Amino acid sequence: MTTTVAKAEEGTASPYALSHLDSLESEAVHIFREVAGEFENPVILFSGGKDSIVMLHLALKAFAPAPVPFSLLHVDTGHNFPEVLEYRDRVVDAHGLRLHVASVQDYIDRGTLRERPDGTRNPLQTLPLTEKIQSEKFDAVFGGGRRDEEKARAKERVFSLRDEFSQWDPRRQRPELWNLYNGRHAPGEHVRVFPLSNWTELDVWQYIAREGIELPEIYFAHDREVFRRGGMWLTAGEWGGPKDGETVEKRLVRYRTVGDMSCTGAVDSDAVTLDDVIAEIAASRLTERGATRADDKMSEAAMEDRKREGYF
């Protein structure tokens, strides 16, 4: 990169040109309003991670001064960061939202799902998610997935049709032209909607900074007891770590993504403010999933396989 930042120049200096954050915001708001206009019972997948927090912020702006016409759904793996659960409940309270929870632990307790030998619960989320969508008859399900995250996601539509088993068939996707989204679906089917499709990780952070959006503290550098597994720093805890040979140490870390504790790694970081985080991401040479997600390292097509089965 060059060392000077060129401001809008001749040719781009039109007073009508929107900044990239304004363009992305306007596009996402348009998507939320299309869904509100065309669907009966939409829900926002809300994990307490930064992408779902930005989704909720956009939804609040899209319908203000009226309340958000959607409820929230959290798929709870049982391995949550306590700071994130606390944040979730506070946000739900503050905005008078309705929260649904689909619990992986309940499925394990009932014997419907079985704990995997590696202790990872990420792949176990698909069944509780799908059954909750069916039982609550959600017809549109907002996800915070972004196309820049992962190459199977790069092929995802903004409106993505799912059958009654939540399955995704990448070869039978509807072409999406202009901003004309096609939300037609049969009873039992639903549409996954991705308002942040065109956002990058950096856009999300810049938007958080611009809008002054509050995040769970684990996104910023803090001292934490961690241990090394599969090239990542994982948080020690009841979910299954450390095991034999793994040693716990205290490090200055932060999380770039928030997911199941068993497969979400922390990164060494001293970024304590939003500007620190933005500078760190702008300089990072690793993608956020490459740096922090054990589940995507399983195979070349790990994400595609999970998406086909109905994952987020």
Place this chain on the structure above:
Amino acid sequence: MSTITSEELSATTLLRFATAGSVDDGKSTLVGRLLHDSKSILTDQLEAVERVSASRGQDAPDLALLTDGLRAEREQGITIDVAYRYFATPRRRFILADTPGHVQYTRNMVTGASTAELTVILVDARNGVVEQTRRHAAIAALLRVPHVVLAVNKMDLVEYRESVFAQIAEEFTAYASELGVPEVTAIPISALAGDNVVDPSANMDWYGGPTFLEHLETVPVSHDLAHCHARLPVQYVIRPQTAEHPDYRGYAGQIAAGTFHVGEAVTVLPSGRTSTISGIDLLGRPVDAAWTTQSVTVLLSDDIDISRGDLIVPTKDAPATTQDVEATVCHVADQPLTVGHRVLIKHGTRTVKAIVKDIPSRLTLDDLSLHPHPGQLVANDIGRVKIRTSEPLPVDSYADSRRTGSFILIDPADGTTLTAGMVGESFAAPEPVKDESDDDGWDF
């Protein structure tokens, strides 16, 4: 490495552009170099690509693997679907719709071009303008992409000769302007050697224009809105009905074209009722004026019946409504479109029933020849259709407004997106080409 503050990065604009090229013209190399030289390929991505390329016995990393994200694509070594890539320079954020060259070619390029402000058409300097180049130019012209870049690639293989470039640029520009393409920028490059992609070439002193990336960074992304018809499709009516806002009634939508002002007299279509804009709410901030492509909520001074699907327009500049739509379409579904087909038409935020009354002709993009009365259109066909709608629609000509001049046809039975349509004449030029069916009465 510079430090860029969030404020400076926020000030950048966004350019959506599309690339088109056939298999061997170096499109992957160009895109790869753009991403690589703008430091948009990250270490773990590059390592993964290198690993897979090496395991296939390839010498160099195959950058197509970066977005050939589907198992079927990797197995077959082809790109099946439009791939969106994201990169940024300190000047601008880019969204690139990278359209594959072989499978479902037309459908994918039409999809990519529909939201693009700029299309890059690649030619091999050794081959010049070929049939496929003409096809790409025709799609860019049909979709009214405002800016077209002709990237004359592999200049290193023609000794960087100016005469080769000049001849290709001249031939292409002449063809494109016949089709009504408003602007062509020709750039001589070597994607492999890096000439004029990001850095100026040391081998082509005779070229005084911008490099490829410089052009992408500086091309205007918005136009003279004063001359655009203002259009606001209503997506949703916001009525809080709360103690705090008992009477608030706002019409939410994304401005499809032009500018709206507080105090302006507006008409609501198709009803034809009129009122005055009493306020514009720009996502929580009251403003005096708003323009495309802002998402806004508009308040009117009269309590009139407005709902999703209506179009708010300036009273002095309202389009006619019609139940008879004539358009150029690209058929995108596997099942054919036939005369008599009962469909749904989605135009703006309104979806109504419609019937395909006639398919007067099909267009061959290679030579722009017309085939009268084909009876049906199959996937990737471009053709003219006449549609009768069950309710009047306020359509604009696509030439005037890409958003309110476009529509999709949907199969009411299974919801398939059948066809993408552009209202009005196909190309901007009045009599661009001669064809064998002059007596048919249809000119493309």
